[in-house]
Amino acid sequence: MASKKRTIDTYFGIPGAKKPRDFDTSVLHEESTVSKTIKTAGSHITNTDNTANPITAKNSENAVYSTHASYPFPIPHLSDALEAAILGSPTRAGRVIANQTGLDLLYFEPYISRNTARQLFEFLRSELPFYRVEYDIMRGGAKAHVRTPRWTTVFGLDETARFEINHPSVPGSISGPQSLEGKVVDILTGRPILVGIHNTPDQRTQTGYKAIPRPVPYCLDALRRSTEAATGCQFNFCLVNYYASGEDSISFHSDDERFLGQCPAIASFSLGARRDFLMKQKSPKSELEELNSSTSKGSLKLPLGNGDMVLMRGRTQATWQHSIPKRSGKNEWDGGRINITFRRALVRGGTDNYYQYNVGSGPVYKWSAAGQEMKPWTQAPN
Numbered sequence: 001m002a003s004k005k006r007t008i009d010t011y012f013g014i015p016g017a018k019k020p021r022d023f024d025t026s027v028l029h030e031e032s033t034v035s036k037t038i039k040t041a042g043s044h045i046t047n048t049d050n051t052a053n054p055i056t057a058k059n060s061e062n063a064v065y066s067t068h069a070s071y072p073f074p075i076p077h078l079s080d081a082l083e084a085a086i087l088g089s090p091t092r093a094g095r096v097i098a099n100q101t102g103l104d105l106l107y108f109e110p111y112i113s114r115n116t117a118r119q120l121f122e123f124l125r126s127e128l129p130f131y132r133v134e135y136d137i138m139r140g141g142a143k144a145h146v147r148t149p150r151w152t153t154v155f156g157l158d159e160t161a162r163f164e165i166n167h168p169s170v171p172g173s174i175s176g177p178q179s180l181e182g183k184v185v186d187i188l189t190g191r192p193i194l195v196g197i198h199n200t201p202d203q204r205t206q207t208g209y210k211a212i213p214r215p216v217p218y219c220l221d222a223l224r225r226s227t228e229a230a231t232g233c234q235f236n237f238c239l240v241n242y243y244a245s246g247e248d249s250i251s252f253h254s255d256d257e258r259f260l261g262q263c264p265a266i267a268s269f270s271l272g273a274r275r276d277f278l279m280k281q282k283s284p285k286s287e288l289e290e291l292n293s294s295t296s297k298g299s300l301k302l303p304l305g306n307g308d309m310v311l312m313r314g315r316t317q318a319t320w321q322h323s324i325p326k327r328s329g330k331n332e333w334d335g336g337r338i339n340i341t342f343r344r345a346l347v348r349g350g351t352d353n354y355y356q357y358n359v360g361s362g363p364v365y366k367w368s369a370a371g372q373e374m375k376p377w378t379q380a381p382n
């Protein structure tokens, strides 16, 4: 759990929020170093519709971009052909895997064709902002520093708010003096919500988001819409992980935070290199349950390939954990892998949690084609 001390973090601590996903002891041993406190960037917000309609702009002759004041740089749209291929997916039905207690998966192998998935992998790795988030946690009374062992980024906003549509290029937009300055607004009242940490004399009076929410860019929204149609589920968040090599990983965890509600459905896409997705059943909650359980703890390994999608639903998060373990050696993992998850956060705490652990307050990175690695991104001088 996070420190009980009154730091800015604990102050804005999300009630019922769970520890980050890299909290487990093995990861701490690998990733912990000197202490450093995570801060959430404070700044202003702008614009757009909920997750579905980020504003768009033409930045150069042919390219159309999703733009938003919360983005470090504009994010291009997919080509029409790539978007059409995504919207035309999946071409085959998913396979149900529900043969162990609590497990309920729908496995598309693949969901998008290998060729489409490869193009989407290259596109997203080149065009999205990525972060290497670091944070402190308290463990056994001592502060430990965690470096997230993969690249991350996130877009979306929980159910209690939406992005205002007020850009001329978005259908239904309101033109006027504020047409380029959208806001996060309350879903019920339409009133703007404060975003970013503000130095009020008494921080308890801050009522908005400490995060600065980002609308899902068009290049990811096509996949979100396709996934909603294929699964009958609704998603307002898109989390992206980039595993640059077998050294990058995610430790065993469940995505069972309260802000996702009970029995959350999470759609998880794999692009690029094949990696093992391990699942294991959680320990029974009580000794009585343990005694009554006749079977041993279940486990499962899915060697997820380029274009595959696993929908985790029902009691899966409540009763199972999952991970992408590290792999060593020069092998097919070394091409890099992108994971995209679509989720539905119900309350504000989910928005703050996702931005804290997937964007954080550190530098922005962008893929360098020349260096074939993530490089710190800096604003080009005007």
Ligand SMILES: O=C(O)CCC(=O)C(=O)O
Binding pocket: 021, 239, 241, 250, 255, 268, 277, 322, 323, 324, 339, 341
């Ligand atoms: O990379 C994956 O397949 C899993 C990612 C994951 O579990 C997560 O982001 O919560």
Ligand SMILES: [Fe+2]
Binding pocket: 253, 254, 255, 322
């Ligand atoms: Fe997960």
